[in-house]
Amino acid sequence: MVTRTELHDGWVLRSESPSKIGEREVPATVPGSVHTDLLAAGLIPDPYLDENEAKLAWIGRTDWRYETTFHYSAAGDTRVELVCDGLDTVARIELNGHEIASTANMHRGYRFDVRAALRDGENTLSVTFTSALAHAEEQERLLGARPHVNAHPYNMIRKMACNFGWDWGPVLVTAGIWRPIAIEEWQAARIAAVRPLTSMDGRAEVHVDVERTGDEPLTVVARIGEHEVRSDLLPGAGGTVLRMELGDVDLWWPRGYGAQTLHPMEVSLSTGDTWRGEVGFRTVELLTNADDDGTEFTFRINGERVFVKGVNWIPDDCFPHRVGAERLRERFGQALDAGVNLLRVWGGGIYESDDFYALADELGLLVWQDFLFACAAYPEEEPLRGEVVAEARDAVNRLAAHPSLIAWNGGNENVWGYHDWGWQEQLGERTWGVGYYTDVLPKIVAELDPGRPYLPSSPYSVSEDLHPNDPAHGCTHIWDVWNDRDYTAYLEYEPRFVAEFGFCGPPAAATVKKAIRDTPPAPYGRRMTAHIKADDGNRKIARRLAEHFQDVRGFDDWHWAAQLNQAHAVSTGIGHFRSLTPKCSGTILWQLNDCWPVTSWAVVDGYGRLKPAWYALRASYADRLLTIRPDAVVAVNDTAREWAGELRVRRVRLDGAEVADVVLPLVVAPRSATTVPVDPAGGLVVASVGEVRAFAFPDGEALPEAAFDATAEAVDGGYRVTVTARSVLKDLTLLADKVAADGVVDRGLISLLPGESAVFAVRTAARFAPELLLAADVLRSANQLV
Template sequence: MFKKIFVFILCLNGFFIFGQTFYRNLSSENWTFNKQNEAKKHKATIPGTVHTDLFQNQLIPDPFFGANEKKLQWIENENWEYETYFTLSESELKNQNIDLEFEGLDTYATIFLNGKVVLEADNMFRKWTISAKSHLKIGTNHLKVVFQSAVQKGKEEAKKISYTLPEKERVFVRKAQCQFGWDWGPRFVTAGIWKKVQLKFWNSAKIESIKYSQIELNDKKAILEFTTEIYVAEVKTIQLKINKKSETFNLKKGKNKIKMQYEIANPKLWWCNGLGDANLYPFTIEIQQKNQLLDAKKLNIGLRTIELIQEKDQAGKSFYFKLNGKSVFMKGANMVPPDSFLPRVSDSTYFSLVENAKKANMNMLRVWGGGVYFEDAFYEACDANGILVWQDFMFACSMYPGDEKFVQNVKQEVIDNVNRLQNHPSIAIWCGNNENDEGWHNWGWQKQFKYTKADSTQIWNDYKKVFHEMIPKTLDSLLPKEKNIYWSSSPSIGWGRKESLLQGDSHYWGVWWGKEPFEIYEKKVGRFMSEYGFQGMPNLETLQKVIRKEDLNFTSEAFKNHQKHPTGYETINEYMERDFVVPKDFEDYAYVSQLLQARGMKTAIEAHRRAKPYCMGTLYWQFNDCWPVTSWSSLDYYGNWKAVHYQAKRSFENLLFSIEEGNDSYRICIVNDDLKQYSGELVIDLIDFSGTKLWNKKIIFIASENSSKIHFEIPKKDFLAYNLKQAVLSVSFPPLEQIYTRHYFFKPKDLQITKPNIQIKIINEETIEISSDVLAKDVFLSSENDTFFEDNYFDLLSNEKRIIKLSKPVQNIKVKSLFDTMK
């Protein structure tokens, strides 16, 4: 990691040198692991988890395959030991200070250094550092980490209180809550050294942290104030150098906080995706003594202002973000951890996920509170691609203890992660938890767990202690005002209450959980829709990687294990029967389930955008998966786009032509999220499936900057003479026709489609042209070599020619349309 960030780093045999500060990566030493009280040791990989180490040593089968998950639950109840031996030279030991740093321990860990306990850890989300020099020796050193079962520790903690908290042991354990199982993820309660472990050698001084605030920001100049926390071993005079500017400071022994301002002329602002460039300014911060480099760090800074506007209005209270003084409609999704076994997630995985968000015209991702604080690479990718981040703290769907030990543990977790993340311009808001408040008020826990009045009072007071007092006060102590937007719980009010659509953010689950039709999305629109969703199966190729061919059916245990919602397939089937002819073939069924999911999310997203400025955000559930599974995701575990991701790309375009059905008319709404005006001639055609134009209208429109407006209504009586089961309403903006053409189908289940003759013409190795003699509905392109198609799951009108870019050359392209499933 350091090699990538610091251009002046020298790397020698695992050492990373920063002036007088250098690091030795202990992760690359020869590690072993064993189940406690078993003599036989096995090779371990650091960073890693016990599950992946067991699998790599062929001691367990692939945890993701078939129904293996159920066979592997014993692992979570055992204690595990990891150890290594490393050699320390005399010159290394001569350094004044040597720190042992664990960037992540999962979760209850006792660390022995040369036989002596030097650290007890109890939080997966914290960084653990100890002064180690007095415990080290020249020659061979022994480092051992003993992990206690997080499940057993959680159960022990649960017994210490007189009442039962929802979700039992998991709420007492500061680790990824989804590892205890969720309705889209498996139960793998991991243990291990899940991030890097290293020795830090330093002598006279080291940089502990760097923060900056914007003192002034306008067109002419930006004035930044850097606060650098420096630890020195003795009284010292140093030079703090920020890029080319340098100042001298006298430091006392121990910790020092020094401030220094830096001015940028004619600053370029950082903008989110779709509104401008994500401009970043590189900074190198160095501490020197007599021109000798002592330590250094680097930052990339984006200059921007962000505000959360909550103002009372006739309906209730607004909830929207202003970026650089401009109101921004937030478009995006909720993210879960990209793997059940987190050390397998590479920087490139995070980069790819963020790029896929950008390609789908998103400008915000929510890091959901039941997972983990993501690695630096994710936030760096968001910075570079203009993706704002709604950052939850790691609490979800329960109530949590409030004893002093727990609260102080969480406080340090907040400090560690806010200090690590706060300099990223992508961070928009800090949120206390996911659905804890809603759960307490709406999910019937008091009755379910038979709480006394005293129990309820204690539980709620503990909740307020963490989310209304400790976290916001800690943020106040860490963040300048312009970075300190805090929201205690998402959603602010539960989806079953009328007030949830009038203020704050909303999680609307009437669709899926409530079995309401997709059309209810057009009526249930809140001020900021931060969760809603519908499931769709992944492609057959994804399922085949973890399920045997003979088990690809709805009755097999392997297949059922890759659907974690108790009534998931029942719910998908019920909705499919409403909107589609249900296919008999399994592969066709998977394909149509994706079309169903895309139809639901299109209905929701476009309803939210049409309601602008009443509604100013739409983040669907969910963006990605932690394993191959049928879920609410738009990207499957391997990063493949499902139909809903392609639909999101269309529905999130800055300029959107959206058609909705009213009681007496069809309304054409033009939504413009851009910071510029669009105007021109809009062409509206009613076309039958063979390409004949039945009805035509042209209108002149003006779409003002950042606006949403109904521009045209077509009375339903105008179409009485036509068979709408064989027709499509097409809306296009000719100057940008390839991008801005939208189709509206009347009652999709009843469409009378005929077999299309789809032709594919090779333009070059990475470009094709596709056409059809009659309407080809929901065209799906695929290949054997995992080629990515720039557009997919699209409607192809009669004699329309569509150009599609490919990510790489392909020999054989398979094509499917909705007609193929109606056998």
């Protein structure tokens, strides 16, 4: 039996090198971070507000010491270990003045035998963190500089890369005991890892690793429901594989394809140690077959092809210990409500918490997991190589049980960077990480988790003979759109799978009001600019706005126009890519979430508020979708049932007069798309099949002045706003957070023809005059800008 005692109480924090807090000692929270401890003590301002990020750079240059005392009573012939689930990052651990170990990896756990250093009674435990930034700079000096996309050499240390800044994230170089820390006691043997590998035919291979102190015989028992298998371990054996055959079982499916059946599982050791978890029976394949159009990139779950409707996931907070199960459930709910079926855990962040993957299992959200390499060349020499191996084995062992996890990816844009970003001249003969992606990591996956696909990098064109970001082969990233071109350029692409694409837009108005206090508010004010990290971001937003909006006056108009531009980009890209199914087999939008309040590609901002682009994402990821091309309407059916009905196509002048009205039969097979040719004549096109409809507004024509009747009334839980159009209205949206900071609206980006009505439900705990929701800067439309 393993007895675990968490050491989360009584910690204090002080600086170990000259700092702005002097020799002051402050209470520390474990799990936690230096920044949040100093904030709780009132010693620093909120790093997320105004320009405080830059003012707090000294924290990342300082060494910090955590210390606590705890009581211990010796207990017989027992192994006693200090178990550290997460140390951020360069740590020296001391117990009663004896150095136990030094560590330098945020992404792995550690356990140390501490029996010899323990005392009966009071014990003092300290963890001293050397500046991760100083350590990275020293490693760069020792190993040689290698290219990266940052001001700091994040590629020289195994730490959350975006702590060093990103094109959406601040430079907040953290330190602390960021995951649980505990004393564990055990005798004879303990379960070190359990990796259940299942298939859809009801078979399970349960790989059990055991750590032992002696050679006595051991017995391992695995149970799933009424099924039980046991295995005897010979003296010295470090593990076993238990094979179970359950026969006909209920399968685990992603959302939209079936139930998320999970089977409780228990693995026990004769010493009394027990592992408990849940398993799902399913198979996953990644098809990369050559065809007449290039090379496909299609996920198949339980034999059925799945169109990926994904979003990229970054750490939801710069201080990830603050992201608990409740916050994850909120964020996952926002993803599910938008029709998302996959989260890609991006390689510049972290291996997420156990809660993250368990919730994905429960809700049917597929997970694509990057190994933690992003946009840089990485040394393959020691000490980094050993750390990479250890953390990868740690991650695969921990996550292999989760049916939601369907792919391991070697890293983000590193191979692409080597080919296209001028790295080869900078590197010369120095290593850059390719050995990790093509040798080290695939071997670890093949050994520990052979049932899941592995790809060396994203983007990935399948063959080394092809450019790594060829849209016709494998998965691609599309970034010339936004960086250099308007979102209409998405229509020029016919990709097989898009793993990254997106468009920048500011956060919700209430978020701007709380975090960015320029006086008066200004689109490119000093504090606003401190919260846009995109390269040349202000000018890119201005250029992209000028391509679509002619009547932007003042901050409120700029804010609405920039948000609307982002929403239009999301709709245009996803609608087009989905219309190419099955040639295109998936999209992963950059990005779902933010880690702080910032102008970025996220559809949910850093305080968890929905941006207009979220409503565009939801409409674009609807199970049944209509998209309009100049000469055709494409009906996309991502359900298991045939979609049959009447397709109505109307052409309307912008003054509301109807020019043409055609009704055509429509039949769309399950999981497919059907293209219906239509008259390419100009004007506003409105296509509908029952309640599903789409609008295509003519390019370059001014919209009429918005004319409508609107009422607002208080109801249980919030307010109801009803709008009846007297003119054509485009993208009618209620920005309720401008009235109530907690306001959430059930719909947005609604287009109406004269005489049509829309009802908006506002959920809020605030009470105010309902008429405030009808103000011209709250009830918005594109008509105000074009």
